[in-house]
Amino acid sequence: MMRSMRAIVKPVFYVLAISFVAWLALGQVTDILGGGKDVVLKVEGEVVRSQPFQLQYQAALEQYRRQQGGARLSREDEQQVQNQVADQFIHNILLERAYRRLGITVSDAEIIQAARSGPPPQILQQVLQEATFQTNGQFDITKWQRYLSSAGPEFTSQIEQLYRDYLPQRKLQEYLTADVYVSDAKLWRIWRDQHEAVTVAVLAIRPEDVPDSLTPVSDAELQQYYDTHENDLKRPAAAWLSYVAQPRVPDARDSAAALGRVRALRAEITGGKAKFEDVAKKESADSGSGARGGDLGWIKRNQPGFDPRFVAGLRSLPVGVVSEPVQSRFGYHLIRIDAAKGDSVHARHILVGIAPQGPHLDAIDARTDTLDRLAGDQTDGHRLDSAAHALHLPLGRAPKLVQGERLVLPEGPVPDVSVWAFDARLGETSPVIDGPRASYVFRLDSLEPAGVPPLTLVRARVLDEARQEKKKALAREHAQQVARDLRDASDLPAAARARGLRTQQEGPFTRVTAGPEFTRNPVVLGAAFALRPGERSPLIAGETGLFLLQGITRTAADSAAWR
Template identity: 45%
Template structure:
């Protein structure tokens, strides 16, 4: 898509295959051509498979009209919401010890919970410092000098840029509009004249060298080379030494819980506490997320330390401080939770029965909707307008309200309806129907958008079925063990500097 929309390959607003072929045969950088070939060797089979999977996806006018109505039919309601906790006081409901014990025995599976691990850790951050930033800036200036001397931008981008996606396109970011990129980049790009090359521009991603290709209003096309800011030189050597010390002194300790404290003291680093880890979730060592630690935590014994674990910008050793087992807790631990559950169910039933009795009074005209609200210590509120597809925050968690609202005539009272959070009565105050003429006018656009969504859903369904049928074996622990053994063998080699012994 980027190639077909590139301005240099356009004739009268259409992709010109002849221009593209001339470009490929006109001495284009071989590395760029190789990158393009590798990309399209992946993309073309993927596109063919996509076409085969979605060939029979079809949407009728009737289905599209219903979808349009879901978006444009609207209703405004007078709504009486009766919430059990507000309508019935706790003092009006009695819960006996026998009821608590019986409920616990009959609903044990509802109280089952996953195990929770509590971890502490030492972290060696691999964030860049001022010296690293200066080195990256110097590199960016050297690359700019190369470009200013006549080097091909695409070739240099494919060799130097840390943005591997655009590097494969010779640094081309395609045609874009204002607001897509970070402000630092965008301000610098839009300040250039077409064909002009920027000085190094600092952003959260590093230093950019930007070449503006074209600009028209808020639309522009640019290329860039990103020089990332990462630890280097003496700083990298220092970090490697710290990580080696942490690995050697604290990692994989099975019988010495104090090893982590000793390593922290030697390194002058604090021992931090991770957020509680529920089995099956990832470890949150803020601001980092460390998936591998979540696997290790539930295989370890209390007091053990983890292998050295590398995340994106830090290395860690964790210690399992305590573990709350999974399963059903004993009743004394959750007695109040069980009592509240019974209390809520009794309140809901009391409200439901009162609502059923009140419905007859409402139907006969003995009471109005506002008078009925007083019985429940509630008020009638106006909600909407809302549509079936976009019910809005007031009723989006209660499908029963949305479904019933569009089945009532204006002025007709419906209810009682039992929902997730309470019991409801409603009265439509205003209805608006979708405009069939407007539907026909936009049908082609709607069909194209809906087909795209339906095709993507088909692909997700097929992929989901393949994953469900796949026989997946988790061998991450074996791979981690093999990596550690390889690192240990490397450390035993004579003459290998410490900062080169670690694969990371």
């Protein structure tokens, strides 16, 4: 038990994701990856040096590897972990400054009281699923308290540190939300928004209704718009790649071999030669539950999100019985239900994946080696074409790859490519990159640098945006003239029709059931509820156009019903 609890509370790398500290970061990070060779981060003048950063980064990488079942991490994974470590340092520095500024501290007595009240939030779910702390399948606080009293100093010091991290955050959150409450006035506004209804006539003048013929854009105007909107036109680097893929897809023999393996494991368990939990830890392809002896925790017999065939195998299984092999899209499962309560069960499973093996795997590996020898990591990109021809494989074209994004092909995401592509030279090929269903060699065919593209490459976009600006100006002039013409009209729809303009009757609607025209233009929505029947609005500039309104009907919210 101590071993499993130590696994639960091993130092966990996690990114603080608390929305109430987001404001702290605005303008505080003054330098990233700068300020000296030994400085990795600088936040409000406080520096993070290379050694502690690297220690945290290596610990985070190891933690991530364990979470992934020991699998090799892609370069994108490593980059993501590095960014998370940087975020962690930044958030910690900002939080510590907030604690000092507000005088937030945590006493030993507070930590002892919090620990006796329950597990730290960082490990709460793991503890709740641990059978040692359960009675009749439910968490038992007395068992947690007894364990705390008898645990050694290693465990208690780790629990103490988790609470020293968590309690100041909770105090800061309480400080920032101390004055948040819902008054009667606000409750009335909520009721009113749901029950007050209006009907209005709407005359809308939108820029998109202006014909292109009225908004020509000269070359000089195009250049001027381009020059003044350079920041809006900036884009990340992008790469275009060709590739050859050697499939790694299992066949019927591989499926039969996996079925034979899962049947052999079932025979070991039901014959008493091995425990289900031990087999799961050693053999299950589901590394997450496998590390817990196959434990899936408490789930519904019709749990959404699970493979339908897995759920079907779970549904009729008695408690304590090891199922026959159940095939899902992930492979073959052995399932056991340890306890049941209503429509919920505490289940375990062992997953045996279906993957190429034996002679089939040898043949795939041989072809992959040939692909590597003929085309892998070459400066002469034409060798990829030759390899495709020699192996009778098609030469594929990858979709546009934007720097910072992962490459996704029809058969799924491919690791490492998005890092390699922006380090390579034009025409070079990649080493063999293994994806979930194939092994690949890529070639960098063209590269679009980051920054502001030349006008010739974005001319259509600039032309469209410049024309839209002109349309907005013309629509505004036209709307102002219409407003002057209709200023004294008592019947907006009739006066608009007389001038060839169209109005639309909207409603009845409430503030929460208003249509998209109003939800996209909140100021217009507010004006609609400010009008009495027959009353006219001034010209209103909204997000999608300019509007004139006239109230038709109004149904007030019943304050007596609210009380």
